[in-house]
Amino acid sequence: MCGLAGFLRTSTTPDRESHALWLESMGQAIVHRGPDAGATWQDDHIGLAHRRLSILDLSDAGTQPMHSASGRYVIAFNGEIYNYRELKQTLQEAGVAFRTHTDTEVLLALFEQKGAACLDDLNGMFAIAIWDRQGRQLFLARDRLGKKPMYYYEEGGRLAFASEIKALTQAPFVKTEVRYDAIRDFFAYQYVPDPKTIYRNIHKLPPGHWLITDGQQTGIRQYWDVSFASADTKSLEELEEGLYDLIDDAVRLRMVSDVPLGAFLSGGVDSSAVVGLMAGHTSRPVTTCSIGFGSKRFDEVDWARKVAELFQTDHHEFTVRENVAGNLTQIARFFDEPFADPSFVPTYFVSQLARQKVTVALAGDGGDENFAGYSKYRTDQIENNLRRRFPAGLRRGLFPQLAKLAGMFSMAPARKARSLLSTLSMEPDDAFFVTNSFFRQSVWDKVVAGDLKRETAGYDPAELTRRHYRNADTDDHLSKILYTDIKTYLPGDILVKVDRMSMANSLETRAPLLDYRVVEYAAGLPSALKLMDKEKKFILKDTFSRLLPDDVLYRKKMGFSVPLAQWLGNELRATANTIFSRTDGGLAECFDMRVVRQLWEKHLSGDHQYTQELWSMLAFELWWQAYGAGTGGENGS
Numbered sequence: 001m002c003g004l005a006g007f008l009r010t011s012t013t014p015d016r017e018s019h020a021l022w023l024e025s026m027g028q029a030i031v032h033r034g035p036d037a038g039a040t041w042q043d044d045h046i047g048l049a050h051r052r053l054s055i056l057d058l059s060d061a062g063t064q065p066m067h068s069a070s071g072r073y074v075i076a077f078n079g080e081i082y083n084y085r086e087l088k089q090t091l092q093e094a095g096v097a098f099r100t101h102t103d104t105e106v107l108l109a110l111f112e113q114k115g116a117a118c119l120d121d122l123n124g125m126f127a128i129a130i131w132d133r134q135g136r137q138l139f140l141a142r143d144r145l146g147k148k149p150m151y152y153y154e155e156g157g158r159l160a161f162a163s164e165i166k167a168l169t170q171a172p173f174v175k176t177e178v179r180y181d182a183i184r185d186f187f188a189y190q191y192v193p194d195p196k197t198i199y200r201n202i203h204k205l206p207p208g209h210w211l212i213t214d215g216q217q218t219g220i221r222q223y224w225d226v227s228f229a230s231a232d233t234k235s236l237e238e239l240e241e242g243l244y245d246l247i248d249d250a251v252r253l254r255m256v257s258d259v260p261l262g263a264f265l266s267g268g269v270d271s272s273a274v275v276g277l278m279a280g281h282t283s284r285p286v287t288t289c290s291i292g293f294g295s296k297r298f299d300e301v302d303w304a305r306k307v308a309e310l311f312q313t314d315h316h317e318f319t320v321r322e323n324v325a326g327n328l329t330q331i332a333r334f335f336d337e338p339f340a341d342p343s344f345v346p347t348y349f350v351s352q353l354a355r356q357k358v359t360v361a362l363a364g365d366g367g368d369e370n371f372a373g374y375s376k377y378r379t380d381q382i383e384n385n386l387r388r389r390f391p392a393g394l395r396r397g398l399f400p401q402l403a404k405l406a407g408m409f410s411m412a413p414a415r416k417a418r419s420l421l422s423t424l425s426m427e428p429d430d431a432f433f434v435t436n437s438f439f440r441q442s443v444w445d446k447v448v449a450g451d452l453k454r455e456t457a458g459y460d461p462a463e464l465t466r467r468h469y470r471n472a473d474t475d476d477h478l479s480k481i482l483y484t485d486i487k488t489y490l491p492g493d494i495l496v497k498v499d500r501m502s503m504a505n506s507l508e509t510r511a512p513l514l515d516y517r518v519v520e521y522a523a524g525l526p527s528a529l530k531l532m533d534k535e536k537k538f539i540l541k542d543t544f545s546r547l548l549p550d551d552v553l554y555r556k557k558m559g560f561s562v563p564l565a566q567w568l569g570n571e572l573r574a575t576a577n578t579i580f581s582r583t584d585g586g587l588a589e590c591f592d593m594r595v596v597r598q599l600w601e602k603h604l605s606g607d608h609q610y611t612q613e614l615w616s617m618l619a620f621e622l623w624w625q626a627y628g629a630g631t632g633g634e635n636g637s
Contacts, residue, residue, distance in 0.1 A: 002064070003033030003503075004076035004129055005162035006048040007171050008138065008215045016042060023049040025170040030163055032334075033078070033503045041065040041074060045215075046131050046138065049167075050076045053506055055257055055360060061100040068108050069097070072134050075108045078163055079126030079148045080510070082253040087121060116141070116210050119223050123253065123515065127205075129161060137214050144224040144516045145366075146194070146207030146491030149499060155201040159215060164500075165202060165336035166627075175201055178628060180455035183338075183590065187439040187616055188461035190340040191492045198337040198628075207491050226486060226519055228472055228479035231526040239529070240543040243521060247543075250515035251277040254362055262287030262358035264350055264509075265313070267303025269541055269553055270364025270373075274512055276547045278362060279311040288313040289354040289361070291346040293320050293563055307552060318353045320346050320562075324571045332622040334504040340438070340619035341493050342562045347501040355505040365494055366513035369485050370522035371537040372478060372530040376435050381531060383431060384477055387424050399425035415609070429469035432481050433462040436489065438612045447599075447613075452590040464488060478527040486519070564615055565608040576600065576614070579621045586624025587617055 005026035009019065023040040027049035031038065034051025037060075041048045050064040065076045081087070084103035087110060092098070096109050103124075110118040111130055116139065125147035130139040140161055142150045152161040153174045162168045169176055177200045182192045194204035205211055208224040232239060251274060255261060263278060265271050265288040278286045290304035301317050308315035324345060331348045332339075354361045368374050387395065403421035406414045423431045448456075465484055472483035502509040512518070522530075525539060532538040541553045568576055580600040582588060587596065596617060599610040 002053055002078045003030035003051040003163040004078050005167040007160035008046055019047050022171050023047045026167045027051050029167040029170050035506050037063055039063055045136055048076045062102040066104055068112050074131045076129045077104050081107055081122055081124040083123040139212050141210040142205045142207055144208045145514050147495050150205040153202045180452055181459050184456045184459055185461050186338045188437050190438050192337050193464055193488055193492045226523050228474040228523045232524045243543050246518055246521055248277050250512035250518055252281050254510040254512050255281055257360045259359035261360040263362040265290050265304045267300045267307050270367030272307045272548055272552055273544045274362050274364050276311055285314040287357050288315045289350055290317050291350040318349055320349055325575055333626045334500045338620045338623040340616040341497055342564050344497045344501055347497055351502045351505040351507045355507045360508045362510050365511040369490050371540040373537040383423055395425050429466045433465040439616055443613050447591040447595045449592040476527050565611045576618055579618055586628050587621045
């Protein structure tokens with residue numbers, strides 16, 4: 001795992017010496033991504049910087065930027081190509097000679113042979129920058145699901161790119177003007193969805209896309225998407241056998257490493273299955289790491305310990321308790337944009353724990369999105385079944401009025417009735433947006449103020465959900481919302497969280513359940529085998545019944561949840577109180593602080609219905625204090 005950065009040189013930019021300093025600063029900004037080595041390279045047209053976390057071929061031969069054998073191409077690469085050995089053998093049979101044992105050299109040789117089409121051959125996680133010295137073109141690419149980040153800045157004939165925004169902004173010409181619609185998106189989703197970033201001229205290259213530019217013209221193409229168009233008709237036994245073998249192979253591929261390797265273990269189905277399969281591929285005990293909270297409601301360490309004992313792992317635990325407040329500001333700085341999924345806190349600590357033992361950790365990410373593991377899918381199923389029982393005219397005309405009536409009462413049952421009636425009045429895609437939204441429209445209307453209110457008056461963040469829901473190549477509702485989550489929540493939240501928190505600790509994480517072959521296989525499974533009545537992830541659990549005991553497979557899902565209301569009222573109370581009492585800063589620019597303080601006082605009095613909104617506002621202010629204040633100009637000018 002590594003970090004990369006660079007920019008195209010223009011006739012209006014300074015000399016090589018100045019550019020060398022820029023490149024050095026860009027690399028230093030992401031040194032946590034690659035503490036083992038760093039290098040820069042430039043010619044008359046481009047500058048490249050790279051930071052290396054050594055995983056394969058630990059010698060200096062793996063240092064990047066790396067030149068192709070012909071000298072035509074120069075690469076800076078972040079990630080791992082898991083099938084590089086097979087690709088290397090094929091290239092060698094075609095007469096290609098190799099100087100190193102790295103996957104980087106294989107990738108470069110494959111690109112020299114096939115160009116952008118080489119992406120179809122890759123099984124891995126990657127962000128790639130390749131400069132064609134002869135054609136004077138820059139090629140950027142990102143893996144199919146967005147495990148590795150790629151940001152780029154384009155404005156006024158200038159272009160820069162990097163693994164993280166904090167590296168981009170080291171180039172003095174990069175402007176950081178906050179965009180209001182991205183702020184609105186953040187409060188709706190808890191992250192800024194691609195291709196936007198929080199800044200106007202900085203963009204995310206979407207997953208499964210490549211970009212090519214000569215500095216004058218830029219083209220972006222999609223090279224991969226997941227299809228739900230056809231359901232496999234094999235027997236359940238055949239489907240499960242194929243699924244088991246595929247995931248087992250995905251695990252095997254991800255155990256190739258020249259440094260110590262372990263796993264995150266929560267004791268849930270996904271991580272337990274990964275650990276169980278890992279144990280079958282090694283004669284040594286698997287190193288496993290788990291996080292607890294000192295709260296039975298949220299703590300899974302007992303389950304993790306049970307699985308660790310089952311597979312005789314070398315197990316380690318850490319409890320997140322009094323260390324939240326003292327570390328939150330520092331941890332949040334690793335996100336260059338507002339980010340409010342609170343599980344980033346335990347993800348940071350489990351990565352910190354793992355890094356003390358290993359350099360690479362396998363994780364169970366992707367099981368919920370592929371196989372319908374979240375509780376929201378079951379809730380959505382119930383609501384959609386109810387929605388079908390009422391004529392559309394009745395739902396749209398009467399239900400909003402009934403919801404308004406229920407909203408006149410403050411009791412919990414009335415609030416639930418209002419939520420259900422409001423959701424049933426909507427179409428399925430809009431209802432799923434509400435399910436995925438963490439800042440209710442009614443609360444937003446109360447707190448939003450100033451320029452943000454004016455600039456986003458006609459903007460609807462739900463359109464992102466609608467667009468992906470419509471783009472799914474199926475009429476099956478569950479498949480449509482799984483596709484929507486794979487295109488939004490997975491790359492925008494889950495994978496950002498894991499990448500930033502693991503890289504903050506110079507730890508590489510690998511997700512076998514996000515092997516693109518597993519994703520495509522899962523998309524071809526009938527929906528009824530994923531969500532069967534009340535049983536979520538039915539086929540995945542049934543598949544791994546040969547490996548895991550029933551009490552692990554069928555216990556109530558906890559996920560990577562945190563005691564958020566408790567944190568706000570106790571460990572983070574002083575921090576939150578300071579933030580919500582300020583009359584300056586990001587929140588004060590965007591919201592009516594009088595109303596914000598009213599919500600905060602209700603929380604302190606025991607009314608926790610605004611917990612998510614308050615947390616999102618706290619996260620936004622932490623970002624603002626680190627990066628948002630004083631935006632709008634050019635850095636360093």
